[in-house]
Amino acid sequence: MLNPKWPSVSRRVVVAALAALLLLGVVGVVLAVVTGSWGPLIIGAVVDAVILLAVFERGASNERRALAASIAEFGAAADESETPYAPGTSLDLLRRDLQRDLSATLSLHAALDVERRMPAPGGWAATPDTLAMLVGLLLDRLGDAPVVVECGSGTSTVWLASALRAAGRGRLISLEHDAEWAALSRTRLLDHGLADLVDVRHAPLEAGPEGLWYAESSLGGLERIDLLFVDGPPGFLGEHARRPAYPVLGAALSPGGFVVLDDVDRPGETAIFAEWLAGGELVEAPEYATDRARVARRIG
Numbered sequence: 407m408l409n410p411k412w413p414s415v416s417r418r419v420v421v422a423a424l425a426a427l428l429l430l431g432v433v434g435v436v437l438a439v440v441t442g443s444w445g446p447l448i449i450g451a452v453v454d455a456v457i458l459l460a461v462f463e464r465g466a467s468n469e470r471r472a473l474a475a476s477i478a479e480f481g482a483a484a485d486e487s488e489t490p491y492a493p494g495t496s497l498d499l500l501r502r503d504l505q506r507d508l509s510a511t512l513s514l515h516a517a518l519d520v521e522r523r524m525p526a527p528g529g530w531a532a533t534p535d536t537l538a539m540l541v542g543l544l545l546d547r548l549g550d551a552p553v554v555v556e557c558g559s560g561t562s563t564v565w566l567a568s569a570l571r572a573a574g575r576g577r578l579i580s581l582e583h584d585a586e587w588a589a590l591s592r593t594r595l596l597d598h599g600l601a602d603l604v605d606v607r608h609a610p611l612e613a614g615p616e617g618l619w620y621a622e623s624s625l626g627g628l629e630r631i632d633l634l635f636v637d638g639p640p641g642f643l644g645e646h647a648r649r650p651a652y653p654v655l656g657a658a659l660s661p662g663g664f665v666v667l668d669d670v671d672r673p674g675e676t677a678i679f680a681e682w683l684a685g686g687e688l689v690e691a692p693e694y695a696t697d698r699a700r701v702a703r704r705i706g
């Protein structure tokens with residue numbers, strides 16, 4: 407802390423200076439009387455002035471030291487407050503996540519004029535970043551009357567349907583293994599006035615040549631798919647639960663059609679995506695990748 411008093415000298419220095427001034431004054435007066443000359447008084451006054459200057463300089467030097475200490479203290483405090491946001495720290499990553507989610511949410515609401523409260527993103531549902539990418543693909547990159555197929559219904563179903571309504575064309579087929587969840591998705595679509603745009607199919611999982619997948623009987627009429635969003639079955643059914651998506655539905659994908667695999671932050675989905683790419687029919691489109699999804703296009 408800076409001392410607002412000036413000069414900032416200790417009481418000992420002040421007492422010593424005053425004593426010296428007094429002593430010099432007394433000695434000067436006595437000598438002046440004894441010698442009958444002004445000389446001792448003039449010399450005493452000069453020495454007094456030097457003593458006073460020394461005291462003030464000492465005070466000024468104390469002030470400078472205190473100021474330097476304060477600046478150093480302030481700098482250390484500023485460093486400390488910045489440390490938690492240093493690149494790579496958990497707070498820094500959280501801040502980036504929040505900024506990305508906020509920006510994607512604003513994009514979604516700017517792109518689609520949704521009136522009712524939308525189901526929450528993130529967690530089980532696709533993230534705002536992925537939803538914004540899907541909506542962008544649907545509005546800007548797919549041709550007339552696009553066919554969108556989704557594995558796993560939820561928040562994404564409502565956003566994709568809202569994009570279809572905005573585009574005024576196309577349809578969405580949503581495969582859902584859980585009957586109750588399928589019913590909930592249908593109710594949400596009804597609430598948003600979107601039910602006519604989406605075919606939510608209850609598609610129980612059954613064993614097939616590619617492993618456990620949505621029942622063959624629920625896949626009827628799936629052809630010329632422009633966008634396949636693979637966000638189901640849920641990960642708790644196994645690391646490779648989504649592997650059959652491309653082997654089963656890839657042939658129904660239009661040339662240039664998009665495949666989006668969600669949850670590629672998990673090792674299972676990372677391996678599945680790499681396997682699909684290795685098949686040679688897909689090429690990755692990294693420009694569309696999001697915080698949790700990777701995108702590929704069918705060659706041809």
Ligand SMILES: C[S@@+](CC[C@H](N)C(=O)[O-])C[C@H]1O[C@@H](n2cnc3c(N)ncnc32)[C@H](O)[C@@H]1O
Nearest residue numbers: 530531532558559560561562584587637638640
């Ligand atoms: C990853 S979720 C699909 C999420 C969906 N695409 C979305 O964006 O909301 C995969 C499956 O988990 C189930 N599911 C979705 N949300 C759930 C929740 N909040 N609690 C329990 N199960 C959920 C549904 O059966 C869904 O098909």
